[in-house]
Amino acid sequence: MGFGFLLLPLLALLVRAPWRGLHRLLSDSAGLTALRLSLECATAATALSVLFGVPLAWVLARVRLPGIGLLRAVVTLPLVLPPVVGGLALLLALGRNGVFGRWLYSATGYSLPFTTAGVIVAETFVAMPFLVLTVEGAIRSADRDLEEAAATLGASRGMVFGRITLPLVSPSLLAGSVLCWARALGEFGATITFAGNFPATTQTMPLAVYNRLEVDPEQAVALSLVLLAVAVAVLVALRDRWLRPGGGL
């Protein structure tokens, strides 16, 4: 029954899909613009998450300090926080009148809301924890003997991380990146709250689906199909690489 509950809505999407007009609906320039923007922003958000998330994951896994539990709680919070609340928090922090945003604005005349950069920030905020927690788990379970052996042989801390730890966790890093990317691609609440909604600058696929639903429901279904196809592709990729018996996540 649980399986049916999860499957039925997706089947309904396929049953009601406007298969005949699909080509027309998807080649519509508004849909293509939203798709391209989504792919670019999700990829950029994933790159930022790797850049900042991997060192964070290492700290969470290896540093033994009082308060590390609190740090982990803060990192996990965006996972369970409603995205619209995350977007509001970002607005209050980084908006033109925000706690930090007002400095940025008075110094440079630049503010993040309503820009593509704002979309990337919102997506990174929501998606990075997926990467951090996946990589942290891998670092934690990585064989420390190998790292210690390398250190005994004179390798520096950075060298141990780059030559031993990173290769050990690379399957998880890839899995975490894909999860992070998929989450960023589907981001809605934080994006519309923090970055607004305008075609070609901030209107990503989920926002376009929501918008088209009022105007052209068939196109909303067509755009949803694309997102469903991407989600299925992600799962297939995960299965081939990591979900076989004995693989990591």
Add this chain to the structure above:
Amino acid sequence: MSLTRTGVLAGTLIVLLAGCGGSRSSQAGAGSSGTSLHGSVTVLAAASLTEVFGTLAERFRAAHPGVTVKLSFGASSALAQQIQAGAPADVFASAAAKNMQQVISAGGATGSSNFAANVMEIAVPPGNPAGIAGVADLARKGVKVALCQAQVPCGATAQEVFSHAGVTVRPVTEEADVKSTLTKVETGEVDAGVVYVTDVRSAGGKVKGIAIPDAQNARTEYPIAALSKAPNPAAAAAFVAFVLSADGQSVLSADGFEKP
């Protein structure tokens, strides 16, 4: 009475829940004698009616103590879509004829009556950081403007204003309804937004209004209808009649709405 101004999805949920309550109560009420109304009446109303329908609902409840009024606000275009999707509501109050017509064409209502009208105004943050003086300033480069989406009545009416003024405005964001456009101005994230005069009024000191001259301004009329599939048709008809009555009209004009 629940006064909610939520996202469209949350709104749908509230409507669904409210609808269940409504049908139960009206069945219970059918057995009782007399003409007094019972149960709950679910009203879907345009976002720009948020404050005034709150007052109207209180007055209606005072006249009919047996009735609970459940209000859900959103973009008229979104509400029309919810009704077409089968949301069990009793009354629809739209900010434009177009969205009411969609509901009527789909068989959701048999007819409607106009109960109010509204015109547009420019809302700016209290300090007016971009020095907006009129519609032409909205088209200036570097001025951040928030508008409603084109299918939402406030978006369509704002576009009429721009065409009267002969300007092309490129907003930084297109919001889902007039209250989220207003919020973008209230938080100071944009330099200006185009909303209804009644929204500037209800925002109090949080925004400053820049009047649009009559020659450029555009007007929208608000139709109301009891829905064909209303779970509580008697209360639906009574609520519509109350909004159109002299009492209802005086509440509307006190909040700055024009006569239809």
